[in-house]
Amino acid sequence: MMDPPSSTPPQEGDDVSAIPHPTDLELARWADGADDSTSERVDGHLRTCQPCKVRAAQADGPLPTADASTIAGLAATSPQLSQQVQHAVTQRRGLEPAAGQLWRLSWRAQTILAVLVDAAPESGGWLVVPVTTDAEWADQYTLIIDEASSPAGAPLALWAALRTTVPTECLDRPLAELGLRKELETAYNAFLDDAPIPNVLPDTMTTGTPIISPADERWEYRETVSERISAMAAVAEELANPALAPDLMQVLEAQGVELADFARVLDLSTETAYDVVMGNAGLPADKIEPAAEVLGVPVDAIALEPRAEPAVLRLLARPDIRDELERRATPIGRPAATLWSEFETHMLKVAARETGVGGQRTERWEKILHAWLDAQG
């Protein structure tokens, strides 16, 4: 086994989110001493990611190896893809994107299925609804196509409420024609109105049941789908700011500039400097040129606006909102500060997803706030 992961405590500023967790097989090869770029990546990841360190610590024994007859036996047992699926993954490349098509989206090793709802000419992208193949995990605004009617060989769950705009560059391959634009609009409007979907869906289509508690595992599932489609929406920012593609933290490291020095030169707090480097905050106008000079990057790369929707930030700053939250905290026995922190996280997360590229719906923020407060009890 190679050297164990370092026990160095994580440093503020270490960004491991861009490095996906290794698969168990990658971890096994690392543990068995493979000397390749994947193992180098795993080694770097394990320096900070504690769930993966725990996983690595649980290893026992080397991998057993299979003989040729075992492998041949497994291959002979493999199920056969339906002709529809095989056709989808081999024949449809080159088709022009059009509303109602099911596509695979792909960017930097991340993939997700999505149905195209509409072109978004102002951003050069597509309004899409994420799609998964787990009908049991759907919520009340998710349209379910059963396996028999699905063109994908598996049930499809169309997460209408999680729609967002993604750049065309994420569209990897068209897979099937679904149509359903009207049904998706109906479901989305019901979500906006916080009302049930009207009974206009075809017989082959159902929806899930409401998710009303974070204790429902479907909550985590929905958040995971939301994260994955948001990651595709965020590609637009990366494309618009190519200098950001290598994280500014990496630029800082490449230049040998410590975060603390960067902050001192610009007369910023370390925390603000961190937010700037991570792309979470914009710089004051008078700091942009000196920062670009210190980092050795174009001025445009660091003159970013904060990601959050301004209407959300205004809402978060309103004293009456904070007062209301404090009033609600006491009866449910929650510290106001904790509730506020959870609320901020929730709002900014929703904002990031909702706004994506060019899709502001500012009238909804206060409604989302009250729905969230009500859900706390």
Place this chain on the structure above:
Amino acid sequence: MSALDELRDSGRLGEHGARLLYDMVAAIGRFRRFPAPSGRRPWTADDVAEVAHAFLTHRRTPARLASIALEASDDSSLARLFNTAVLNYLRDEARASDRGHLITRMRDVLSRDPARFVRLEATQLGDVHWSLRHHQEEAPWTGDLSDLVFAAWQLTDLVPIRWVSADRRSPVADERSWQTLAEAVLNAAAAPVPERSLADVAEARFNHITRPTVVELTDLDYPLDEPDPTASADTVDADTDAIWPQLTERDRVIIAHHQANVRQLATVLGLGKSAAAEARNQCMARLRLFTAHLEDPDAVALTLADRAMYWLDRTTSMDSSSEQ
């Protein structure tokens, strides 16, 4: 030719795909501590082949393979999707949460309180129904299942039992929670409810739904056996002991870092900041659920935090010590 090329060209796993599956099963058995079919550790070549074969012949695997084929854009994403599909398959098998067991447990618990719950045999209503005593004369319920699921989720103090074990099935929830759930649901129906519908509601409320195909969620696996550093007959410790096995490894890491800010937490979890904040919110929601009915929830939470720090330190340093 790669595993993905084989899958696309022939519509099935070829030699490379089968080898990838075999190696993936072996790696998951090694790192996630699922019990081997032979009952021995580490997994043997026969154990791996048996599980890989069972995965391929499982009734849901054609749908899993379809999902993988549709989503995989290259060999790297294929391996990642396979990893999740196999992991979720093994979690499903390990949870032993089949519907028959859930219904048996429900019958057992409700039968213990005949003053409240009445079982109406199939001969009366064409199917086995359950009712509250004062609703048993009503016409059978025929409403929308989502109304009953909604009523079930209004209950905030149910305590699911999430532990996994190689030789025992989870009782799903404690007796009080089962009875509270049944009473609320049967009250919402105000009529006798088919047993299968009541089981549907319980499955939804206690998260006993089948694992996803290729989406990975945090879940209970088989953590290292660890000695309890604070074992005693004290109530707080007993409550802590009851909750500890129900926490996922990620929950434990989060609790061990309960004083970290979101940025630090994101780093130790290997997640983006918003995902880390969401993970913490969910962990805290679960912790509140597990501790809300206890005599001294704050003391239990603090003891859990101490234990999580001890566990994390011990688990990760074991790796170092084993190298020396």
